[in-house]
Amino acid sequence: MIRAIVTDIEGTTSDIRFVHNILFPYARQHLPDFVRDNAQQPDVAAALQSVREEAGQPQADLAGVTDILLGFMDQDRKSTGLKALQGMIWRDGYVNGNFTGHLYPDVLPALTRWKAQGIELYVYSSGSVAAQKLLFGYSDEGDITGLFSGYFDTHVGAKREVAAYRTIAAEIGQPAEQLLFLSDIHQELDAAAEAGWQTLQLLRGEADSESRHRQVTDFFQINPESI
Numbered sequence: 001m002i003r004a005i006v007t008d009i010e011g012t013t014s015d016i017r018f019v020h021n022i023l024f025p026y027a028r029q030h031l032p033d034f035v036r037d038n039a040q041q042p043d044v045a046a047a048l049q050s051v052r053e054e055a056g057q058p059q060a061d062l063a064g065v066t067d068i069l070l071g072f073m074d075q076d077r078k079s080t081g082l083k084a085l086q087g088m089i090w091r092d093g094y095v096n097g098n099f100t101g102h103l104y105p106d107v108l109p110a111l112t113r114w115k116a117q118g119i120e121l122y123v124y125s126s127g128s129v130a131a132q133k134l135l136f137g138y139s140d141e142g143d144i145t146g147l148f149s150g151y152f153d154t155h156v157g158a159k160r161e162v163a164a165y166r167t168i169a170a171e172i173g174q175p176a177e178q179l180l181f182l183s184d185i186h187q188e189l190d191a192a193a194e195a196g197w198q199t200l201q202l203l204r205g206e207a208d209s210e211s212r213h214r215q216v217t218d219f220f221q222i223n224p225e226s227i
């Protein structure tokens with residue numbers, strides 16, 4: 001019996017093209033000014049220092065750390081410091097109405113149904129918890145953050161690491177076999193399965209013949225009672 005569902009965002013609840021064609025370019029465009037204007041704020045300073053350490057350049061000046069961040073963006077590196085800064089930059093974009101968080105049309109009805117069935121809903125994304133709350137708070141369907149009982153980001157570990165799923169299970173407080181992870185990336189599902197979780201792969205685009213996980217093309221095909 002599934003007690004909680006944990007969902008990925010990019011490629012699962014939301015179109016990869018929204019993240020890569022809207023969010024990432026917005027963050028890239030505003031990053032230099034944001035770093036220059038906010039570097040003294042404690043949360044920004046902490047994220048910048050984390051990026052410097054991750055790059056092995058603890059003394060990098062603001063121009064240097066900005067270059068490091070632009071390089072991390074080019075690599076789509078799931079850096080906790082970069083992700084924190086992206087979330088801070090996206091806030092203005094959401095609040096000013098430049099964009100809303102993309103949701104596939106099947107997502108809200110399914111989440112609402114599962115919640116009504118007594119299943120707790122959580123998010124696990126490489127995007128920071130703040131960025132997750134913005135995407136769902138300013139979504140195409142309005143503020144749907146009330147559906148979620150909690151959010152996890154790379155502070156619990158990377159999404160391809162088994163330990164991250166053990167940590168999340170402990171925080172949710174349910175046995176791993178009663179947790180269902182939804183993701184488009186089979187390597188993330190491999191890690192969750194190794195931690196004892198149930199898994200389902202969302203195929204929103206291309207097929208994935210290397211995957212050993214059950215596959216669906218939308219949330220409507222998911223019945224937690226039959227897993």
Ligand SMILES: CSCCC(=O)C(=O)COP(=O)(O)O
Binds near residue numbers: 019124125
């Ligand atoms: C929170 S929306 C932005 C998502 C993001 O920054 C990202 O890197 C995608 O990560 P995911 O783990 O959702 O695939």
Ligand SMILES: [Mg+2]
Binds near residue numbers: 008010184
């Ligand atoms: Mg994904």
